Amino acid sequence: MTTQPGAHSPVPLVFTDEVAAALAAGDPVVALESNVITHGLPYPDNAATARKVEEAVRVGGAVPATIGIDGGRILVGMTDKDIERFAATAGIPKVSSRDLPVVLAAGGLGATTVASSLVAAELAGIAFFASAGIGGVHRGAETTMDISSDLIQFTRSKVAVVCAGAKKILDLGLTMEFLETHCVPVISYGFDDFPAFYCRSSGLRAPHRLDDEALIARAVDTHWGLGNDSAVLITSPTTQEDAIDGDQIEAAIAEALAAAERDGIRGGAVTKYVMRAVDRATEGRSAQANMAVLVHTAEVGGRLAAAHAEYRRENR
Numbered sequence: 001m002t003t004q005p006g007a008h009s010p011v012p013l014v015f016t017d018e019v020a021a022a023l024a025a026g027d028p029v030v031a032l033e034s035n036v037i038t039h040g041l042p043y044p045d046n047a048a049t050a051r052k053v054e055e056a057v058r059v060g061g062a063v064p065a066t067i068g069i070d071g072g073r074i075l076v077g078m079t080d081k082d083i084e085r086f087a088a089t090a091g092i093p094k095v096s097s098r099d100l101p102v103v104l105a106a107g108g109l110g111a112t113t114v115a116s117s118l119v120a121a122e123l124a125g126i127a128f129f130a131s132a133g134i135g136g137v138h139r140g141a142e143t144t145m146d147i148s149s150d151l152i153q154f155t156r157s158k159v160a161v162v163c164a165g166a167k168k169i170l171d172l173g174l175t176m177e178f179l180e181t182h183c184v185p186v187i188s189y190g191f192d193d194f195p196a197f198y199c200r201s202s203g204l205r206a207p208h209r210l211d212d213e214a215l216i217a218r219a220v221d222t223h224w225g226l227g228n229d230s231a232v233l234i235t236s237p238t239t240q241e242d243a244i245d246g247d248q249i250e251a252a253i254a255e256a257l258a259a260a261e262r263d264g265i266r267g268g269a270v271t272k273y274v275m276r277a278v279d280r281a282t283e284g285r286s287a288q289a290n291m292a293v294l295v296h297t298a299e300v301g302g303r304l305a306a307a308h309a310e311y312r313r314e315n316r
């Protein structure tokens with residue numbers, strides 16, 4: 001473990017030796033969130049999944065750096081013991097970007113969302129992040145104003161985000177509009193449509209499609225070269241075998257959203273509540289598809305990060 005105060009930040013970052021060595025050598029690293037561990041699945045499935053996701057990043061050709069908060073410091077890379085602790089400890093708070101300063105100042109454990117993991121990745125000098133499902137504009141946001149801070153953070157963090165789109169519990173049309181308005185490029189890797197987590201297509205066409213990894217790497221660096229201090233979104237759909245048909249889960253989503261409304265679920269609790277309800281309604285089917293898309297996205301993230309590191313070696 002190495003602790004670095006961070007060249008531009010008073011916030012202490014704690015790197016695993018492997019992540020520190022990879023960053024120093026210019027080798028590919030992929031940052032991963034920890035909210036999916038603490039709030040995604042029950043123990044011990046969550047620990048097993050977190051390990052599989054890390055392994056998938058390695059298969060793709062990069063070093064995984066799972067992000068978390070521990071005692072006023074940001075963990076950049078978790079040891080096996082850390083993963084076990086985050087997976088087994090009850091009540092670890094979900095920490096999005098706006099919660100970061102408070103939780104870091106107060107101490108204790110914190111599980112990072114996509115948004116706060118991007119803050120950490122940028123501070124640590126990690127160019128790639130992967131998560132199967134990003135947050136987005138919620139259905140009914142015209143009145144609730146429920147828009148995930150993940151989207152706001154994309155407009156602020158210079159990190160390439162690899163994902164399988166976002167779940168259909170959100171309004172994906174409005175999510176795409178938001179990204180367009182805020183000049184966040186969306187590149188669909190080897191596919192025509194914007195995917196919807198374990199559904200291969202959201203029914204929306206992606207604004208751009210690139211099939212070549214080196215070209216994606218060039219597009220990412222060109223976005224930053226143009227002076228944008230923001231993210232680039234790269235999407236990849238889950239495999240045909242592992243996908244769920246979108247129409248099949250629409251009824252379960254509608255029911256879960258109605259139940260959330262009825263039960264008065266608000267703010268940061270909405271995403272988890274609705275996801276759990278849909279999982280219950282679709283039983284084992286979504287659990288299996290869930291795991292598959294997490295692993296798939298991590299592997300693609302590893303592959304694209306490796307291609308990006310290679311591109312930088314050849315173009316510097």
Ligand code: PSU
Pocket residue numbers: 033035036039040096112113114115132133134135136147148149150166167197267268269271
């Ligand atoms: N979408 C998923 N799975 C998740 C999340 C979103 O399919 O686990 C989690 C991620 O941690 C994401 C967060 O960053 O929810 C977004 O929450 P909110 O909508 O409250 O911003």
Ligand code: MN
Pocket residue numbers: 146147148149267268270
């Ligand atoms: Mn929200």
